[in-house]
Amino acid sequence: MQNNPLYEQYSQIREYCEKLEGAAYDRYKLYSPATEEDICSLENDNGVILPEELKNWYMLSNGFDMNSTADILPISSIRACPFGDLEELDKCFIVGHYIGDGSMLVIDNCGNFYEFDHGYHRLYKMSFRDFLVNWVIDRLEDNMYDAGLM
Numbered sequence: 001m002q003n004n005p006l007y008e009q010y011s012q013i014r015e016y017c018e019k020l021e022g023a024a025y026d027r028y029k030l031y032s033p034a035t036e037e038d039i040c041s042l043e044n045d046n047g048v049i050l051p052e053e054l055k056n057w058y059m060l061s062n063g064f065d066m067n068s069t070a071d072i073l074p075i076s077s078i079r080a081c082p083f084g085d086l087e088e089l090d091k092c093f094i095v096g097h098y099i100g101d102g103s104m105l106v107i108d109n110c111g112n113f114y115e116f117d118h119g120y121h122r123l124y125k126m127s128f129r130d131f132l133v134n135w136v137i138d139r140l141e142d143n144m145y146d147a148g149l150m
Contacts, residue, residue: 001033001060006053009132010060016140017066025147026067031074034062038075046080048093051111053128063096069139070098072105081106081116098135105131 001007010030017028039055042048050058063074073095081092092114096105104116105124113124113131126134144150 004056004060006056006060006129006132009129009137010057012137013064013132013140016137016144017064019149020140020143020147023147023149025143025149026069027065028067029065031062031064033060034058034075038062042075042078046078046093046109047091048107048109049111051107051113051128054095054107054111057128057132066136066140069143070096070136072096098139 004010014030017030020026021028036059039050039058043050057072058075061072063072063077065071078093078095081094091109092106093108094104094106094116097103098105103118106114106116106121108114113126113128114121115124124131141150
């Protein structure tokens with residue numbers, strides 16, 4: 001587990017979640033790791049290739065729920081998006097949400113990340129690690145400051 005390339009980010013997220021949960025600031029949950037079989041089944045059943053970083057994350061935590069900050073869906077909850085009007089996307093899957101107001105993190109069947117937000121979409125120019133650092137960890141740090149824990 002410690003040799004996982006996302007272990008540092010996972011550890012930091014876990015530490016922040018534990019502190020925030022202990023301070024009763026909000027509800028935070030990291031799920032138990034997924035298995036390689038779970039990941040392979042998702043890919044085979046849906047014709048999708050998960051990015052390696054997302055696979056690495058799932059080997060650490062089969063998703064997380066950080067109330068209105070962000071979530072990454074457990075593998076069992078990933079489903080094809082109902083965005084049939086987006087002709088340039090052959091097939092896409094919602095893998096998470098952020099902000100808590102309907103913004104979604106989506107991947108296509110080639111593993112590209114998209115942001116969907118109230119009717120528009122754009123290709124992310126960042127890796128999943130960057131999403132964890134620049135969105136999740138930064139927001140958790142904001143919450144830590146707000147809760148007086150930093």
